[in-house]
Amino acid sequence: MKLKITAQAGSLESCDLLVIVNPVEEGAGRNVEMESMVISEYGDSILKDINGILDQFDVKDVELVVNDRGALTPTIKARIEAALLRSSKGKG
Amino acid sequence: MSAKLTRTMLYIPGNNPAMVQNGGAYGADAILLDLEDAVAVNRKIDARVLVRNIMNFVNFGDVEVTVRINGLDTEFAIDDLKEIVPQKPDAIRIPKINSADDVKKIDQIITEIEKEHGIKVGSTKIHAMIETAIGVENAFEIATSSKRISALTIGGQDLTADMKVVKTEAGEEISYARRRIVMAAKAAGLAAIDTVYADVDNEAGLIRETEMIKGLGYDGKAVINPRQIKPIHNVYMPTDDAIEKARVIIEAFVKAKKEGVGVFAINGKMVDAPVVARAQRVLELAGIEIGGQ
Numbered sequence: 057m058k059l060k061i062t063a064q065a066g067s068l069e070s071c072d073l074l075v076i077v078n079p080v081e082e083g084a085g086r087n088v089e090m091e092s093m094v095i096s097e098y099g100d101s102i103l104k105d106i107n108g109i110l111d112q113f114d115v116k117d118v119e120l121v122v123n124d125r126g127a128l129t130p131t132i133k134a135r136i137e138a139a140l141l142r143s144s145k146g147k148g
Numbered sequence: 149m150s151a152k153l154t155r156t157m158l159y160i161p162g163n164n165p166a167m168v169q170n171g172g173a174y175g176a177d178a179i180l181l182d183l184e185d186a187v188a189v190n191r192k193i194d195a196r197v198l199v200r201n202i203m204n205f206v207n208f209g210d211v212e213v214t215v216r217i218n219g220l221d222t223e224f225a226i227d228d229l230k231e232i233v234p235q236k237p238d239a240i241r242i243p244k245i246n247s248a249d250d251v252k253k254i255d256q257i258i259t260e261i262e263k264e265h266g267i268k269v270g271s272t273k274i275h276a277m278i279e280t281a282i283g284v285e286n287a288f289e290i291a292t293s294s295k296r297i298s299a300l301t302i303g304g305q306d307l308t309a310d311m312k313v314v315k316t317e318a319g320e321e322i323s324y325a326r327r328r329i330v331m332a333a334k335a336a337g338l339a340a341i342d343t344v345y346a347d348v349d350n351e352a353g354l355i356r357e358t359e360m361i362k363g364l365g366y367d368g369k370a371v372i373n374p375r376q377i378k379p380i381h382n383v384y385m386p387t388d389d390a391i392e393k394a395r396v397i398i399e400a401f402v403k404a405k406k407e408g409v410g411v412f413a414i415n416g417k418m419v420d421a422p423v424v425a426r427a428q429r430v431l432e433l434a435g436i437e438i439g440g441q
Binding site: 065070071072127128129130134135137 | 164194200204206
């Protein structure tokens with residue numbers, strides 16, 4: 057998937073997650089900046105969910121700013137996917 | 149003889165993860181995950197993907213799960229169907245159905261998606277939402293246009309907008325539509341679900357309207373707030389006296405059936421099939437099961 061623009065999905069409501077996707081130069085790799093109230097317990101698990109979606113859409117180079125508000129796995133994955141889709145369509 | 153009740157169908161905004169994931173916990177008979185009016189135009193992708201993921205992840209228990217997609221006249225409808233049909237909801241609610249042709253178009257699209265995903269063709273049910281004047285006039289044609297249709301529903305807000313009238317508390321302006329739609333649904337052997345009662349703070353008004361639509365033959369009502377669930381269930385709950393009478397009838401019916409007797413009497417009065425059917429419905433609404441039928 058080719059990312060075109062900065063895009064956002066989700067919210068700061070409870071059980072949700074806000075993500076901002078920024079396209080970066082090819083070869084820059086993945087950079088995830090994450091904030092979560094459960095980062096010590098679930099940080100690795102959230103990161104695994106995020107990387108799973110990035111793998112699924114074959115996104116190798118991206119910067120993600122993630123603010124998790126206690127989202128479950130399906131919500132984490134949905135928000136990342138929605139932001140990627142929006143970025144790739146070029147519609148913020 | 150336990151039949152699934154649809155006394156209440158709770159609208160849940162499709163882009164709200166907390167509400168969607170807890171959909172089974174509100175006490176409604178059915179939930180209506182909404183991708184249409186409850187979702188802003190620039191958040192359609194978010195809601196579609198979120199509802200798909202949560203449906204795939206959460207067990208909603210006995211609650212009937214339906215999803216309202218965007219109308220066929222929008223750019224979102226096809227993508228909604230592609231994501232939602234594979235999740236096998238109990239039904240998909242299609243807004244603004246105006247004719248049998250609308251249903252046939254949807255039917256064809258769903259068939260293609262079912263084939264692609266190895267889902268039994270025809271297993272995805274449709275709740276046709278009638279919310280235009282032309283839709284009301286075509287109600288029976290719509291009801292019988294596809295075997296996928298399991299319910300007709302009426303959308304009061306859009307219908308009154310289409311009629312260029314104001315939706316009032318008494319609802320006289322949609323009285324004809326309510327009657328026409330419920331009759332079309334019953335004639336086709338379908339369920340009929342009424343529109344929402346928008347004034348969530350007016351419980352007395354909600355109860356009045358529910359008594360009225362129950363009397364017309366509606367199986368239930370869409371709700372927009374969990375507070376509306378209990379009052380509606382109470383309206384549909386039969387009285388103790390009615391339950392007792394129904395129990396006596398059904399027990400006599402079961403006994404007569406076992407003995408191979410076609411017609412039987414209770415207290416000297418002959419009991420025929422419509423009386424048995426009504427008694428069965430009373431017990432269904434009361435949540436009582438009597439075996440052996």
